[in-house]
Amino acid sequence: MDKIEIWGQVLDLLSKKIARMEFGTWFKNVELKEIAGAALLISCPSEMHKNWLENKYHSILLSTVKKTMPEIEKLFFEVDLTLAHRKNPTHAEIFKETKPRKLPNQPTVKLNEHLESRQIQSKFSLQNFIVGEENRFAHAACNTVAENATSGISQFNPLYVYGGVGLGKTHLLQGTAAEILRRNPQAVVVYTTAERFTNEIIQAIAKKKTEELRRKYRRVDVLLIDDVQFFAGKDQTQIEVFNTFNDLRDQDKQMIFSGDCPPAQLEGMADRLTSRLGWGLIVDICMPSFETKTMIIQQKAQEQGLILPEEVVNFIAINVRKNLRELENVLNQIGLIQELSQIAPTVQTVGQIFRKLHPTDQLLSDSTHPEARLAKNADDIITLVSDYFQIPATDLLGASRKQNVVFPRQTSWLLCKDVLNMSLESIGEAFGGKNHTTIMHGIKKIKTLTREDSATARHIHALKKDLGAV
Ligand code: ADP
Numbered sequence: 001m002d003k004i005e006i007w008g009q010v011l012d013l014l015s016k017k018i019a020r021m022e023f024g025t026w027f028k029n030v031e032l033k034e035i036a037g038a039a040l041l042i043s044c045p046s047e048m049h050k051n052w053l054e055n056k057y058h059s060i061l062l063s064t065v066k067k068t069m070p071e072i073e074k075l076f077f078e079v080d081l082t083l084a085h086r087k088n089p090t091h092a093e094i095f096k097e098t099k100p101r102k103l104p105n106q107p108t109v110k111l112n113e114h115l116e117s118r119q120i121q122s123k124f125s126l127q128n129f130i131v132g133e134e135n136r137f138a139h140a141a142c143n144t145v146a147e148n149a150t151s152g153i154s155q156f157n158p159l160y161v162y163g164g165v166g167l168g169k170t171h172l173l174q175g176t177a178a179e180i181l182r183r184n185p186q187a188v189v190v191y192t193t194a195e196r197f198t199n200e201i202i203q204a205i206a207k208k209k210t211e212e213l214r215r216k217y218r219r220v221d222v223l224l225i226d227d228v229q230f231f232a233g234k235d236q237t238q239i240e241v242f243n244t245f246n247d248l249r250d251q252d253k254q255m256i257f258s259g260d261c262p263p264a265q266l267e268g269m270a271d272r273l274t275s276r277l278g279w280g281l282i283v284d285i286c287m288p289s290f291e292t293k294t295m296i297i298q299q300k301a302q303e304q305g306l307i308l309p310e311e312v313v314n315f316i317a318i319n320v321r322k323n324l325r326e327l328e329n330v331l332n333q334i335g336l337i338q339e340l341s342q343i344a345p346t347v348q349t350v351g352q353i354f355r356k357l358h359p360t361d362q363l364l365s366d367s368t369h370p371e372a373r374l375a376k377n378a379d380d381i382i383t384l385v386s387d388y389f390q391i392p393a394t395d396l397l398g399a400s401r402k403q404n405v406v407f408p409r410q411t412s413w414l415l416c417k418d419v420l421n422m423s424l425e426s427i428g429e430a431f432g433g434k435n436h437t438t439i440m441h442g443i444k445k446i447k448t449l450t451r452e453d454s455a456t457a458r459h460i461h462a463l464k465k466d467l468g469a470v
């Protein structure tokens with residue numbers, strides 16, 4: 001058997017093990033480059049593919065390869081950009097998709113309303129988005145999408161970015177829109193928020209101009225809708241979004257969405273819409289670590305022409321704990337005060353700013369920081385996890401079966417066990433009197449997820465880092 005045949009067999013087996021969309025996204029244009037003793041070298045069409053195969057599919061790929069070539073022990077990956085645009089006739093069968101029908105008479109008219117371009121703010125770019133472990137995949141995905149957005153060959157369509165409030169979703173979406181426009185100044189790139197989209201529809205219905213609105217959205221080259229959770233319960237709007245989605249996909253037009261949770265967890269939405277939102281690539285962003293925060297602060301300070309002493313940067317990084325928008329508020333205040341008083345900011349003056357903005361929050365100082373990060377008991381972990389996932393601590397202690405609560409809750413149990421060495425019984429007690437077998441199953445579930453899902457692994461790593469445990 002030659003390389004091509006072997007790889008064909010591997011893909012064939014793999015395609016039966018992984019969901020079709022996922023398989024199409026990650027294994028199309030991936031090739032077996034070399035067989036050397038007990039190792040394979042696998043070529044990937046982008047850095048993103050390489051990361052994903054290495055992190056997420058490594059074990060399933062190796063076990064599948066072993067079915068055909070039991071002697072293989074190691075997989076190596078490389079990037080070969082020429083693969084990205086190659087049609088792959090050899091394995092065409094496996095990737096056979098029912099190609100969406102092309103719409104007849106595609107409109108050639110561009111939008112002449114430039115309303116939307118005003119919505120894209122120049123202060124957000126992919127270049128001034130600071131990359132850390134917490135948002136690396138999301139940033140890479142946006143870059144890849146921006147490169148291919150108008151080529152009609154995007155492999156990530158739609159791209160769906162999710163994360164809590166103030167973690168950079170809007171920044172990423174706007175940055176991506178700006179990057180697409182920079183590369184293709186002629187492209188019709190529409191960025192809108194779910195709220196604005198909804199209002200437009202309501203007005204169009206009132207003025208009996210829905211047909212016009214429909215035409216407008218169907219002529220775009222790239223559509224970005226921010227904060228789709230806002231569509232919850234708005235049935236009429238959801239129908240419009242659904243139809244627009246189908247039309248744009250038929251025309252291979254790139255779409256990018258953001259939301260505060262994964263598509264499957266969106267509430268008050270039609271299933272057929274949430275399933276479509278998850279058809280392409282889903283990436284998440286989390287609260288950045290201390291190090292990433294300090295870099296963001298330095299970047300923003302520089303943009304505002306502020307010079308901050310290192311201890312002030314650290315102080316801000318420690319105390320901005322939930323939402324990065326706060327960071328901008330604090331820097332604006334520092335800027336104002338500096339302009340008025342001509343005095344350089346200190347930890348004291350910045351502390352006063354924080355107190356004014358959030359009178360009830362406890363401020364941490366640089367010296368209390370290391371200890372503050374070291375969890376001593378289950379309560380510390382509960383506080384951290386509730387901050388991190390932006391859910392009330394009472395939900396962690398309660399019994400709700402909602403996935404957006406269950407996952408953080410079970411994650412807290414795992415942390416109690418791994419970081420504090422607590423027994424299953426004492427964890428059960430600390431979490432509102434739960435049975436130790438419940439705790440055991442919960443921890444097991446998260447452990448399995450950590451192995452299978454890179455997002456979970458990153459969450460756990462980030463939390464442990466915050467706890468000073470790694
Ligand atoms: P979201 O839309 O998720 O609520 P935003 O995109 O509005 O959050 O981000 C809030 C603030 O944090 C913005 O000022 C944004 O520029 C900033 N921000 C978030 N993440 C980053 C990052 N990685 N690098 C630079 N700035 C960031």
Ligand code: MG
Pocket residue numbers: 169170171226227
């Ligand atoms: Mg936003």
